[in-house]
Amino acid sequence: xxxxxxxxxxxxxxxxxxxxxxxxxxxxxxxxxxxxxxxxxxxxxxxxxxxxxxxxxxxxxxxxxxxxxxxxxxxxxxxxxxxxxx
Amino acid sequence: xxxxxxxxxxxxxxxxxxxxxxxxxxxxxxxxxxxxxxxxxxxxxxxxxxxxxxxxxxxxxxxxxxxxxxxxxxxxxxxxxxxxxxxxxxxxxxxxxxxxxxxxxxxxxxxxxxxxxxxxxxxxxxxxxxxxxxxxxxxxxxxxxxxxxxxxxxxxxxxxxxxxxxxxxxxxxxxxxxxxxxxxxxxxxxxxxxxxxxxxxxxxxxxxxxxxxxxxxxxxxxxxx
Numbered sequence: 001x002x003x004x005x006x007x008x009x010x011x012x013x014x015x016x017x018x019x020x021x022x023x024x025x026x027x028x029x030x031x032x033x034x035x036x037x038x039x040x041x042x043x044x045x046x047x048x049x050x051x052x053x054x055x056x057x058x059x060x061x062x063x064x065x066x067x068x069x070x071x072x073x074x075x076x077x078x079x080x081x082x083x084x085x086x
Numbered sequence: 087x088x089x090x091x092x093x094x095x096x097x098x099x100x101x102x103x104x105x106x107x108x109x110x111x112x113x114x115x116x117x118x119x120x121x122x123x124x125x126x127x128x129x130x131x132x133x134x135x136x137x138x139x140x141x142x143x144x145x146x147x148x149x150x151x152x153x154x155x156x157x158x159x160x161x162x163x164x165x166x167x168x169x170x171x172x173x174x175x176x177x178x179x180x181x182x183x184x185x186x187x188x189x190x191x192x193x194x195x196x197x198x199x200x201x202x203x204x205x206x207x208x209x210x211x212x213x214x215x216x217x218x219x220x221x222x223x224x225x226x227x228x229x230x231x232x233x234x235x236x237x238x239x240x241x242x243x244x245x246x247x248x249x250x251x252x253x254x255x256x257x258x259x260x261x262x263x264x265x266x267x268x269x270x271x272x273x274x275x276x277x278x279x280x281x282x283x284x285x286x287x288x289x290x291x292x293x294x295x296x297x298x299x300x301x302x303x304x305x306x307x308x309x310x311x
Contacts, residue, residue, distance in 0.1 A: 009225035014209045018292035022273060024284075042227035046210075049234055053299045056239040056248055057267035063134075066126045067151075077121040077158045 008032045013043045017050050099123045106170055113161045125154060128171065131269065132178055135279075138261035139182040139195040149185055153178045168278055171271075175279035183281075195258070196281045202258040203286040209296035231303070238306055251301040255294050262287055263294035 008016075013036050019025045020033050037043050067073065102109035102120065112120035132153060136146035156177045164173055183194045193201075218224045238244070252260060252268070261280065265271045266287075271279075276287050 009215075010227045011208075011210070011212070011215045011225035014296075015292070017209075018288055018295060022288060024273075024288060040226075042230035045231040045233050049231060049299055049303065050295060052234055052236070052239055053248075053295055053302060054267060056244070056302075057252070057263065057295070057298065058270060060245060060249060060252075060268050062268070063130050064126060065130045067129050067154075069151075070122060070125055073125060073154055073158075074118045074122045076155070078116050078118045080116070080158050082159075082162060 008036050010036075010040060010043055010046075013037070013040070014046055017047060021051075021054070099127045107166075110161075110164065110166065110170060121158075124157075128174065129154075131264075132175070134264060135175060135178060135261055136182055138257040139179065140185060145185055145189075149178065149181045152181050156181065169275055172275045172278050175265075176281070179279060179281055199258040199262075199280065199282045199290060200286050202256060203289040207293050209292065232307070234303075234306060239302065244302070244305070247301065247305050248298060251298045252294075255297060259290050259294035259297070262290040263298070266291050267295070 013033065016025060016029065016033050020030065025033060037047060099109055099120070102112065102123070109120060109124070113124070129150065132150045133146055136149050137143070140146050140149065153174065157174055160177070164170065168176070179195065183196075186194055214228055215225050216223055216228050220228075239248075252263060255263065262276060262282075265276045265279065266273070273284060273287060276282075277284050280287070282290075
């Protein structure tokens with residue numbers, strides 16, 4: 001049995017989450033996505049898991065290390081003269 | 087709802103946090119401190135991005151050094167059509183491709199990324215959904231995913247689970263999720279920096295997130311052990 005045209009399945013829903021969160025879904029797909037979500041507790045739970053995952057990813061600490069030759073690079077930068085200018 | 091990441095922020099570079107025109111102006115007048123802050127801010131990230139494009143650690147170091155030299159030489163001609171970081175990472179991607187071509191051994195990252203994006207990889211194991219034989223609702227959940235407690239991911243221990251899950255992603259997924267989620271770049275910045283299409287960056291990002299979600303779900307389901 002084929003679902004009515006306005007409906008998407010849960011299997012389709014889970015593939016559309018990132019496009020939805022990016023605001024990249026075409027209008028009709030967005031409407032299908034959001035109406036599916038309203039009626040499906042499983043997909044609401046999945047969406048919540050994805051949103052929590054994304055916000056946890058965003059709060060990971062940043063790894064920052066400077067190169068050994070930072071001073072040398074900075075000097076090269078300061079002393080650089082464009083060749084074309086003469 | 088959806089769009090909390092659309093904030094267009096400039097690179098967070100020391101005193102120039104978020105003020106890109108000011109940073110670019112400082113770089114153009116050869117302000118050494120501004121340049122040093124830029125290097126400190128992006129050197130590690132460049133290495134990580136290079137690492138997704140080249141297998142050889144030593145080659146990554148060289149390519150990143152070449153990129154900094156190209157930034158030094160090119161900053162005066164930076165036209166501001168893209169963000170500064172997009173411009174720098176596009177240079178990095180070009181240097182990495184040139185390196186691959188010179189060594190004549192690997193396919194360029196953009197080709198790898200589109201091959202990865204085309205390969206099928208469902209976000210959820212198909213067995214979690216009802217099948218056609220299970221009655222009138224095929225492809226709906228067999229059993230609902232569990233609700234995670236809102237604060238489930240705040241523990242320090244969970245952070246290392248997430249960081250490890252990101253490390254284990256395939257190269258093309260890891261680099262996209264790093265730029266989009268860990269660094270908060272906009273989709274078009276990532277496409278331009280990595281020379282990949284909008285569709286491919288979204289597929290790779292989605293798969294990466296889906297994999298990290300699955301790791302977290304296993305972790306939380308096993309009582310955090």
